[in-house]
Amino acid sequence: MPPRDAVMVADAPARDPRAAGVPKIELVGASKTFYVRGQEVTALQPVDLTVGDQEFVALVGPSGCGKSTTLNLVAGLLRPSRGEVLYDGVPVTALNRRVGYITQKDTLLPWRTAAANIGVALELQSRAVPRAEAQERVAQLIDLVGLRGFENHYPAELSGGMRKRVALARTLIYEPECLLMDEPFGALDAQLKLLMQDQLQQLVHQRRMTVLFVTHDLGEAIALADRVIVFSARPGRIRAVRDVALPRPRDVFKMRFTEGFGRLHEELWDELKDEVAKGVDV
Amino acid sequence: MTRAAVSAETADGPTAGAAGLAESARAVLIGQVVVGVLFLGVWEVAGRQFGHDWTSLPSLIAVRLATWLIGDLWLHALTTATEMLVGLALGGSAGVVVGLVLGRSPVIATVLRPIIVALYSVPLITMAPLLILWFGLDLEPKIVLVTIVVFFLVFFNTFAGVAAIDGDLIASFQLLGGNRREEFQKVVAPASMVWILSGLKIALPYALAAATTGELLAARRGLGSLLAQAAHQFDMTGVYAALLVLMAMGILVSEVANRLERRLLRWRRAAA
Numbered sequence: 191m192p193p194r195d196a197v198m199v200a201d202a203p204a205r206d207p208r209a210a211g212v213p214k215i216e217l218v219g220a221s222k223t224f225y226v227r228g229q230e231v232t233a234l235q236p237v238d239l240t241v242g243d244q245e246f247v248a249l250v251g252p253s254g255c256g257k258s259t260t261l262n263l264v265a266g267l268l269r270p271s272r273g274e275v276l277y278d279g280v281p282v283t284a285l286n287r288r289v290g291y292i293t294q295k296d297t298l299l300p301w302r303t304a305a306a307n308i309g310v311a312l313e314l315q316s317r318a319v320p321r322a323e324a325q326e327r328v329a330q331l332i333d334l335v336g337l338r339g340f341e342n343h344y345p346a347e348l349s350g351g352m353r354k355r356v357a358l359a360r361t362l363i364y365e366p367e368c369l370l371m372d373e374p375f376g377a378l379d380a381q382l383k384l385l386m387q388d389q390l391q392q393l394v395h396q397r398r399m400t401v402l403f404v405t406h407d408l409g410e411a412i413a414l415a416d417r418v419i420v421f422s423a424r425p426g427r428i429r430a431v432r433d434v435a436l437p438r439p440r441d442v443f444k445m446r447f448t449e450g451f452g453r454l455h456e457e458l459w460d461e462l463k464d465e466v467a468k469g470v471d472v
Numbered sequence: 473m474t475r476a477a478v479s480a481e482t483a484d485g486p487t488a489g490a491a492g493l494a495e496s497a498r499a500v501l502i503g504q505v506v507v508g509v510l511f512l513g514v515w516e517v518a519g520r521q522f523g524h525d526w527t528s529l530p531s532l533i534a535v536r537l538a539t540w541l542i543g544d545l546w547l548h549a550l551t552t553a554t555e556m557l558v559g560l561a562l563g564g565s566a567g568v569v570v571g572l573v574l575g576r577s578p579v580i581a582t583v584l585r586p587i588i589v590a591l592y593s594v595p596l597i598t599m600a601p602l603l604i605l606w607f608g609l610d611l612e613p614k615i616v617l618v619t620i621v622v623f624f625l626v627f628f629n630t631f632a633g634v635a636a637i638d639g640d641l642i643a644s645f646q647l648l649g650g651n652r653r654e655e656f657q658k659v660v661a662p663a664s665m666v667w668i669l670s671g672l673k674i675a676l677p678y679a680l681a682a683a684t685t686g687e688l689l690a691a692r693r694g695l696g697s698l699l700a701q702a703a704h705q706f707d708m709t710g711v712y713a714a715l716l717v718l719m720a721m722g723i724l725v726s727e728v729a730n731r732l733e734r735r736l737l738r739w740r741r742a743a744a
Contacts, residue, residue: 265647267643267647285643285646285647286647287647287649289647290647291644291647293640293644295640297638297640297641297643297644297645299641299645299658299659299662299663300739300740301662301663301665301739301740302739310645310648310658311648311649313654313658314648314649314650314651314654315651315654316649316650316651317648317649344738344739346739346740360648361648364648364649
């Protein structure tokens, strides 16, 4: 692993004073229903959710509970069936390009090498930078996600965990102010997962990012988030909300053994376990 | 004995497998040459024995080919190749562009579907007489015919390729900040490349067939006209020689296509 601060940009964007009072992300009674062969399927029951500027919020819940739908709403990939989704106080009516979205599904371009995938955003008109700078930033990101030596591999030649890291780097490279992450570390082995969590925590702090983070892993949610939201089984709604009052910076490697972490984990698991059981029944 | 000696020499290195492979490839090649020589020998002997008015003889064909090679065979081959290549370039690029655009515009595609299907239902080669009436005896009608044939094959493949693109790939690219032009350049076109190339590959032999069919009907130059002239004069040796040249051209064309495909789809081989 390279030194932690390999990519720590010194010029993190100054905090927008306008946004001080306005939450970054706000869902007001937002729900989503789909029609599958004429049948109405509720993916998300009306949800109220507020994510403050530079807040780290984790969503946990059983499979199919609408966590990914929530992220899709914020990214502007879906419109709410009812209610409203606001970003910086403005309704999301088109693709929300101010967020970086790391989807659960692999959406790397298979004909591009790892390095070319990571650099793709910087080739685009809307985010263009000089070629030399782009190359330098790609190299930094490759170091950050620990993929040195795999720059010229195609996605098909990489493991699932490596592809996830390429996807992460591809998003981080354009320095979005807000990250939507859908089980980004689910495919990683336990050690790598901890390392990545640690790096993410640092990076989020350095770049003052807002994060909405979906995970199955309750421990991961508590370790990273300022607030953990437990979703119920399908159709999804919010079942419990807990603030994580543990001090920052956190030691993701050791904090699991502290008393505060254990208590919170137990409390949230009590909320989650019934829902997980329900989710399995479906 | 030789085999034992060869394996003894190479068995101790990592190249032993490769050497074995090369050896068996050589054995196959020798076998193929033997079969070919036998075939030609039987043809020659049987022809001399029982008469060769309908079947010609390998020796006569070889002499004819040599005469042509010294003469104006190149001119004919060049004519056919020009018709093919120009038609491929025109029809191929039109097919790709229309396929990509219609593939991303489902409404227009639905509107145009019956027209396209109706046009494609005409056996395209049979348009040759019409095109000859329109464009005369030289290269133009053949180029147009090749263009039409290639266009449809490439268009249908490209269209299917665009339809097969994963929508999430495009959505995530749009979120990265790509505009519509960049989406075409960096996602839609490369994602359809497998289909486009397979369309072109299928189109290549059809392009050769279309060019020579046009020439068979009416032409002053080209391998098809060479064939037609020979046939009109009951010159069997000329017919076989012309067919041999066409075969060589067909092999060349598909070999080029294979190489191109391997080069352009490197990322795909990586998956295997």
